[in-house]
Amino acid sequence: MLRNPNGLSYAVVALLAVTAVLDVIAVLAALALRGEPWAEGQADLTVALLSLVQLLLYVATVVLWIVWFHRTRLNAEVWAPAEHSRTTGWAIGAWFIPFANLWIPRNIAAEIWRASRPDPSAPDASGELRLLNGWWTLFVLENVADRIASRLYDKAETADAYVDAASWLAVSNALNLAAAVLAILFVRKLTSMQHLKATGMISAAQ
Template sequence: MLCTNCRRQTATDGDGRCVACLSTKSQPYAAPSHGQEPGLTPVVRAPAPLVLLSPVGLGRAVMVLLGVVALADVAVIAAVLDVRALFEPLADGDFPAITQAEAERADSFMLLTSTLQLTAYVATAVVFVIWFHRVRTIAGVLAPDLLTRGPGWTIGAWFIPVANLWIPRGIAAEVWTASRSSPYASATSEPRTPVNLWWAGFLVTWFATRFADRRYSDAQEPDEIVSATGLLVGAAAVDIAAAAFAIHFVHRLTAMQRARAEERAAAWRTGQPPAGATPTGQETPVPPMPQ
């Protein structure tokens, strides 16, 4: 009598299995599919559980880097005022004795602070885009029907000329709405004010900085240099305010998403309908996000 499991060797025990099948404790035999060895039991793997990466750590990193940007702006203001102090008497018609050492020191200080500012900008931009992509991914689970652009737009939108002046803000607004405690209710609670302040600060800083840099680069006469330094100080001050708005936006959105994820995960663990269910009733369980 052949083994009832593998159908290849002689059965030796009461239920009709051979020694090999007894030693491996194999499951009941299933017919082999195309290309499969006879006598091997197919392995059916369960789908991997949904895992969401927390935006909390990235959000904190973005906020710290925005603080570094603000400090770099303060250093730039100090360097610009140092240059202004050298040229202001010349613009007023005086001719003080400016030594070569003073001029080189002011120029070196300006170069150093500008380099620090640029480095902080680049580092912040990279980490911010990573965070932005993550919160968009989470929003796609919280309320997918409220989003019109995929996660890839959180990266690509910044590189589209002209359109990058409004597409990222539109994505952020949708992510904000999807992350609210009641995304399908009226916007009277949790309004988009942090989104609008962040984006307004970003645009004003972008234009002000480029205008001031151009005026400073083109300045030749002492009065032109003094006027350009005033623009540079103003642009740096606007950038400090924009960094504060961005910190507030990142903090609020990260906290909203974490609260929504924890609420929905708890609801699914207890078997209760998740808060903020979609009108169609189709919900995706959201696991708790790690710290």
């Protein structure tokens, strides 16, 4: 049975948009902290506040994203059950497997995309997966940059060390900003594809 992903997509896009705005603030804050002397206490307070807000937003976004992603995967199963290499449960579980979550969800997303096309078995057109691949590349790079920034911040004991950590925080948030923008475009495009395909099936059945 097909499931309507439209409502969930609006919520996901809204949270991603808020994420992008917060990333802009975080980048500007990190760059400002790099440009002037600041004490360890100021660094701790600034990073802690931004990190807390970003964490809360991240959790909310992840929950809605996974629900939306799983719903699109269920729809893809209806249209092209033979075109998937993993069961529908992987659309949820794959995000929580360390290291494997850096490539398995992308592969699932590509299979959902193909199943949502008019002809699921058709070969990929040139550049067809550019949006997906661009978003996923930024997503992986942001995860790497965030790990580096966190480690540098945890080990920082001097002003210079905190400045270096702030630089990586700026890089991480800039990558997250770009990834959020492409994620919005991906969500809108895939949801639109599924809506059009579902509407076409209903019209054909009538």
